[in-house]
Amino acid sequence: MDTLLTAEIAANAPRYRRKSSTFIDGIHDVTDQDNMAPAQLYSTMSGRLFHSGRIAIVMVGLPARGKTHICVSMARYLQWLGVKTRIFHLGDYRRATVGEGGNVPQDYFYPNASPASTMLRQKILKKCREDIYAWLNHENGQVAIYDAVNPTAAGRRALAKEFAKHDVQTLFLESYVDDEEILKENARNVKIHSPDFDGMDPDEAAERYLKRIETKIPIFETMQEEELNYVKMINAGRAFFYNNVSFNYLSHRIVFYLTNLHIKARTTFFVRAGPAEGEEFYKSDAPLSEEGRSYAQKMTETLLRHREQERKANSEQAGHEIRLRPLTVWTSTRLRTIQTADPLKEQGYNVRQRSQMSQINPGLCEKLSEHAIRRLYPEEVEKHELDPYHHRYPRAESYHDLAVRLEPIILELEREQNDVLIIAHESVLRVLYSYLMHCRPMEIPKLKFPRDEIIEIIPAAYQNEAKRIHIPGLDPQFTPGSPEDIRIPVPSIYSSNLPPIDGISSPVEPSSMDNVLTRPPEKVVNNAKEMVADKVADLD
Amino acid sequence: MAPRTNGIGVQVENTRICVVMVGLPARGKSYIAQKAQRYLAWLSIPAATFNVGNYRRTDAPQPPADFFEPNNPEGERKRRAAAEAAVADMLRWFKKGGVVGILDATNSTKERRKWVLDLMTQNNIEVIFVESKCDDENMIMANIRDVKTTSPDYQGQDPETAALDFRNRIRNYEKVYKSLNQDGDEEDLTFLKIMNVGKQVIINRIRDYLQSRIVYYLMNLHIRPRTVWLSRHGESMLNLEGRIGGDAELSHRGEEYARKLPELVRESVGSDRPLTVWTSTLKRTIATARHLPKHYNQLQWKALDELDAGVCDGMTYQEIADMYPDDFQARDEDKYNYRYRGGESYRDVVIRLEPIIMELERSEDILIISHQAVIRCIYAYFMQKPQEESPWVPVPLHTLIKLTPRAYGTDVQTYKANIQAVSTWRGKGSTAKHEDPSPEKSLFQTH
Numbered sequence: 001m002d003t004l005l006t007a008e009i010a011a012n013a014p015r016y017r018r019k020s021s022t023f024i025d026g027i028h029d030v031t032d033q034d035n036m037a038p039a040q041l042y043s044t045m046s047g048r049l050f051h052s053g054r055i056a057i058v059m060v061g062l063p064a065r066g067k068t069h070i071c072v073s074m075a076r077y078l079q080w081l082g083v084k085t086r087i088f089h090l091g092d093y094r095r096a097t098v099g100e101g102g103n104v105p106q107d108y109f110y111p112n113a114s115p116a117s118t119m120l121r122q123k124i125l126k127k128c129r130e131d132i133y134a135w136l137n138h139e140n141g142q143v144a145i146y147d148a149v150n151p152t153a154a155g156r157r158a159l160a161k162e163f164a165k166h167d168v169q170t171l172f173l174e175s176y177v178d179d180e181e182i183l184k185e186n187a188r189n190v191k192i193h194s195p196d197f198d199g200m201d202p203d204e205a206a207e208r209y210l211k212r213i214e215t216k217i218p219i220f221e222t223m224q225e226e227e228l229n230y231v232k233m234i235n236a237g238r239a240f241f242y243n244n245v246s247f248n249y250l251s252h253r254i255v256f257y258l259t260n261l262h263i264k265a266r267t268t269f270f271v272r273a274g275p276a277e278g279e280e281f282y283k284s285d286a287p288l289s290e291e292g293r294s295y296a297q298k299m300t301e302t303l304l305r306h307r308e309q310e311r312k313a314n315s316e317q318a319g320h321e322i323r324l325r326p327l328t329v330w331t332s333t334r335l336r337t338i339q340t341a342d343p344l345k346e347q348g349y350n351v352r353q354r355s356q357m358s359q360i361n362p363g364l365c366e367k368l369s370e371h372a373i374r375r376l377y378p379e380e381v382e383k384h385e386l387d388p389y390h391h392r393y394p395r396a397e398s399y400h401d402l403a404v405r406l407e408p409i410i411l412e413l414e415r416e417q418n419d420v421l422i423i424a425h426e427s428v429l430r431v432l433y434s435y436l437m438h439c440r441p442m443e444i445p446k447l448k449f450p451r452d453e454i455i456e457i458i459p460a461a462y463q464n465e466a467k468r469i470h471i472p473g474l475d476p477q478f479t480p481g482s483p484e485d486i487r488i489p490v491p492s493i494y495s496s497n498l499p500p501i502d503g504i505s506s507p508v509e510p511s512s513m514d515n516v517l518t519r520p521p522e523k524v525v526n527n528a529k530e531m532v533a534d535k536v537a538d539l540d
Numbered sequence: 541m542a543p544r545t546n547g548i549g550v551q552v553e554n555t556r557i558c559v560v561m562v563g564l565p566a567r568g569k570s571y572i573a574q575k576a577q578r579y580l581a582w583l584s585i586p587a588a589t590f591n592v593g594n595y596r597r598t599d600a601p602q603p604p605a606d607f608f609e610p611n612n613p614e615g616e617r618k619r620r621a622a623a624e625a626a627v628a629d630m631l632r633w634f635k636k637g638g639v640v641g642i643l644d645a646t647n648s649t650k651e652r653r654k655w656v657l658d659l660m661t662q663n664n665i666e667v668i669f670v671e672s673k674c675d676d677e678n679m680i681m682a683n684i685r686d687v688k689t690t691s692p693d694y695q696g697q698d699p700e701t702a703a704l705d706f707r708n709r710i711r712n713y714e715k716v717y718k719s720l721n722q723d724g725d726e727e728d729l730t731f732l733k734i735m736n737v738g739k740q741v742i743i744n745r746i747r748d749y750l751q752s753r754i755v756y757y758l759m760n761l762h763i764r765p766r767t768v769w770l771s772r773h774g775e776s777m778l779n780l781e782g783r784i785g786g787d788a789e790l791s792h793r794g795e796e797y798a799r800k801l802p803e804l805v806r807e808s809v810g811s812d813r814p815l816t817v818w819t820s821t822l823k824r825t826i827a828t829a830r831h832l833p834k835h836y837n838q839l840q841w842k843a844l845d846e847l848d849a850g851v852c853d854g855m856t857y858q859e860i861a862d863m864y865p866d867d868f869q870a871r872d873e874d875k876y877n878y879r880y881r882g883g884e885s886y887r888d889v890v891i892r893l894e895p896i897i898m899e900l901e902r903s904e905d906i907l908i909i910s911h912q913a914v915i916r917c918i919y920a921y922f923m924q925k926p927q928e929e930s931p932w933v934p935v936p937l938h939t940l941i942k943l944t945p946r947a948y949g950t951d952v953q954t955y956k957a958n959i960q961a962v963s964t965w966r967g968k969g970s971t972a973k974h975e976d977p978s979p980e981k982s983l984f985q986t987h
Contacts, residue, residue, distance in 0.1 A: 240743040256756035259746045283851045283882025355888045361848070392821070395787055401842040405892055415749040
């Protein structure tokens, strides 16, 4: 295998971010192999789940059909479930082969292309496939998402045959769009940033771009191959056609996920619940204190002000008044979160309580000093240090348990078209945040959500973005590290030679690395749009 | 349908869905309707099925096949009247707080579907059509023999004559049958079309999460025969003391049950065929499963842990009654909804068990070793026990329960290990440790 070329592909691809910050969506990270995923239910020797073998999900569809959005979202969900998934964008291989700024020959996609073009194309395809097999065969991968146009039935049949030869099952996923509005919208979103269309009226640019696709890829046959497994997603999820020859559960799960996927703009806000009365104790489920009620009030004011500002800004940009998207509030069934939503409820907002969003159960170790835990459960401490994400103290929940129980919430969150405000305990916010921003399991227990910040997450096709909004006028005593934190010791993953933790109530906060993880930049650059800019020439 | 909102982004929320079954007779419509209703009701989503056939039967108890001729005016009038009566009842039921109403009928013409859709839309009720389409003649005849010849329409008739008559009845429907969006003019409907038992599926215009959930559930249904075995853990040290919750070891008798379990399971399975075993993460269920054969695959689920009794964890009922008398009474008044301070209610347990049920529906043979409250909830799902009853169902220790789902309901068999154990059942108002369930409460038929 030509490892040099593979490394170069990774290096040239804008899609891999190697340095992790939790305020940048990590969905395109190349992950370390042996980590379990946030909501993985079990592990197997082969690393493959759901009684399924190795699967290639082969994308089918012309450019501007939202394939990237579908690939990325699906990978996010599958990885969350623990299915080892990786996206192989054929475009990355083409760019790496042709070189920076290089162009493929005009007849590259033509059925009767010149021998030179055909050879170039074969070379690129071969390299990409080799990487897929290498990953599936030698790196315990389970689902390879192959992102390319795959325009002809003959090509797809050959592909399925080739994968079968390598003992890989194939599921085709076509994004089929014949709704002009959706096409134009997609084209506008992607192409606006390309220098090719600089200064052009957006509608005209979109139209030209769509024309260009037609000339470049003259033949496209929608899927009708009865003998193949395929899911056809029609007009961005308006309808699905599912031809199932030999697939089972995993594909149902994917279809279920896709039926909840949408591309409409919306925002998710995260805030903590206010501080409670008296001494914090998991089982007491205490109501909000005086400060807690005042916090709820200030948080509400800040949030509503922020929404109104955004609305004004968007209206100005659009040149006409834009109405606010409806806002729904989700809380857990714990008193504190319910009461934090009271000011919003009084204004008529819809508040839903979700028992799945209860905070992590600290079990028997709540309020014990670390010394006491070490004395009472020496073996547990040892196990915990080996795997703080999955280990559970006696009667406690692990973060992994929490992630599993939050799964229905995540699907509902995907489906939701309203803006959602989630008021929950920090442990719940950590897990939901890690889904949306694709954090590594080891990072999850360490994520921090100070009380004086509202976190706003804006989903985008290529990667999600997070912002924070400051809540002014709060007593600093109640903002960070409030006494409600779950006192489960988290050994540092960055320096193993730190002295043992003093007092379990304050998880270690080592060094500067931690700041990278927990402190977001004031303003998050819109990475997503830069990332898609290079897709203009991307016709694979 | 855009969400209705006011100026500041406040939304009115009250989703109500009418699930309209579509398809020729003997395509498993009633089976699907019945499963969906049970699943939703178990999740506390008020659901009811309105079977048009039942309404028609009051008017025409045992009609011959030509009653279903499309141009038999008498038959047509009576069938139309039955549909109207069913839909009228459904609308009344929605007014009383129903959330998902299932209209179980053939609804095989576009006109009939449009009629239902318009009526529901006028009443602000969303409509999702669910069609089961099947062209496999063998499958259809098998279904007719299994299910239809025992229908009240054919009571007392020769099964072969009945089957033939029924096949003719279907032909009458076939004359006017239009599959969903067959002509391309029903594109705006929300629908799920399942063809040849899931070989092909069309999902069209899913509008909200509840609809997607229903669709996902229906896609996971399969008709391969399978069995679910349930057992509580062996008697624990805390059971002996009459204490609830905790994470105790097994008692001597509990250990004895763990050793006996492999034999009991083999007797019930009838072969050495391996089962998949699911336990909770608590010591007593893991210990109970540990003597099962090595070739059984075992998984631990946090979701199968016992109901969390919060502050009352590890107490006896007497202690709870003394320390939290109000809570103790509140729990007896509404045991399903009562949430222990800092703990869970039965309702909470059902919600966390939902993914387990989804896995169970798609899986084949499974043995679940769990706890009293959890087993009550799973049992309630299969046996359609109402919420007032399910938290009181006696689930004795040292007993293996075998559930075999059938087209219309679930068969139950129990296997006693004949190893003594305390009773952990508690009647309403009682605080006694080791109380025997009253005879009329014993719902299980012993094998």
